[in-house]
Amino acid sequence: MNQINSEQFDNFKSVAVALKLTVDGLQDFVHGKLRSLHQNIYRKCSMGQCKVDCSRRYGNEFVRWCKTCHAWKKELNQINRYRNHWDKIKWKKLDTMDFPFSHEEVAKVFVQDFTHVRQGVLEDLNALMSLFRNTKVFHRIVNDNLITDIQGLRNKYFAHNYSLSIHAVEKAQCYDLLIALLKIPDIACTQSSKIALNLLEEMKLSQNIPERILRKPDVQYTITVIQNISCRETIESTHDNGIAFLNLYDRVDNEQFDIKRSTELLKITQRNRKKMFRQFVFLLVLLSECTFTILYGLYSKETVPVKGLNNVQNKLIIDTKDGEVIN
Numbered sequence: 001m002n003q004i005n006s007e008q009f010d011n012f013k014s015v016a017v018a019l020k021l022t023v024d025g026l027q028d029f030v031h032g033k034l035r036s037l038h039q040n041i042y043r044k045c046s047m048g049q050c051k052v053d054c055s056r057r058y059g060n061e062f063v064r065w066c067k068t069c070h071a072w073k074k075e076l077n078q079i080n081r082y083r084n085h086w087d088k089i090k091w092k093k094l095d096t097m098d099f100p101f102s103h104e105e106v107a108k109v110f111v112q113d114f115t116h117v118r119q120g121v122l123e124d125l126n127a128l129m130s131l132f133r134n135t136k137v138f139h140r141i142v143n144d145n146l147i148t149d150i151q152g153l154r155n156k157y158f159a160h161n162y163s164l165s166i167h168a169v170e171k172a173q174c175y176d177l178l179i180a181l182l183k184i185p186d187i188a189c190t191q192s193s194k195i196a197l198n199l200l201e202e203m204k205l206s207q208n209i210p211e212r213i214l215r216k217p218d219v220q221y222t223i224t225v226i227q228n229i230s231c232r233e234t235i236e237s238t239h240d241n242g243i244a245f246l247n248l249y250d251r252v253d254n255e256q257f258d259i260k261r262s263t264e265l266l267k268i269t270q271r272n273r274k275k276m277f278r279q280f281v282f283l284l285v286l287l288s289e290c291t292f293t294i295l296y297g298l299y300s301k302e303t304v305p306v307k308g309l310n311n312v313q314n315k316l317i318i319d320t321k322d323g324e325v326i327n
């Protein structure tokens with residue numbers, strides 16, 4: 001990596017954290033609106049329950065979908081803005097049978113390329129902007145220009161910013177846009193937005209991220225990942241060589257994804273160990289039972305009285321009772 005100006009690198013870290021805090025700030029608004037939307041549709045589509053997960057099983061063969069999945073799709077189409085987006089939905093990657101139980105699964109319908117989002121669609125700024133753009137209910141609150149500007153700054157100053165540096169003016173521009181989004185009245189009245197706005201206003205005026213914000217686990221994690229990338233990577237002049245840069249945002253996600261995957265692998269290993277132990281104990285018990293059965297069989301053979309001998313013994317007893325023994 002080329003020598004990074006430390007002030008500009010601080011600006012980059014500051015904007016990365018601001019993006020994360022903005023997503024946190026939008027949570028109450030997004031979940032609140034989606035829950036209300038979901039409940040309205042639920043009331044209209046409360047007939048039966050899908051048993052086969054029509055979208056996964058039949059994909060775009062809508063004629064084979066059950067009545068419930070059809071009803072949900074029809075209602076969602078009512079709030080979709082663009083026909084172009086609707087026609088490109090990858091239904092096979094969705095679970096329509098979960099629609100009645102999950103507003104997040106419903107939200108995926110309106111997120112472009114939702115399958116590329118590694119974490120939850122409601123925890124990704126780009127996915128949220130896509131949801132705002134494609135849904136009538138959000139579009140009435142957040143205008144398209146702001147959505148375009150925020151997607152642009154996220155890509156230019158963070159996701160595709162391979163220099164890992166941002167000028168002070170650019171940093172101020174980023175903060176102004178993010179604060180403008182959180183200050184939209186419908187959003188600003190929520191608790192999560194108030195908290196995020198408070199933090200962003202403070203960070204906008206600071207060269208470094210204030211200590212109390214740095215102590216937040218999520219913020220620490222973002223900073224650690226960025227520092228690891230900046231220390232570890234030597235970004236060659238790959239543009240000149242015609243080799244595409246990796247998307248930084250994806251790499252930050254990948255780091256998080258790798259940690260989650262490692263944890264999953266550890267859990268799987270532990271589960272396998274427990275399973276092997278249980279199988280071992282089962283075999284041991286089985287072996288013990290077999291050994292016991294064989295030994296019992298052998299012992300029984302030695303002690304079971306011979307039928308003929310019994311008769312002789314009985315005869316002897318009878319004869320003795322009569323007072324004489326007959327040989």
Ligand SMILES: [Zn+2]
Binds near residue numbers: 051065066
């Ligand atoms: Zn169905």
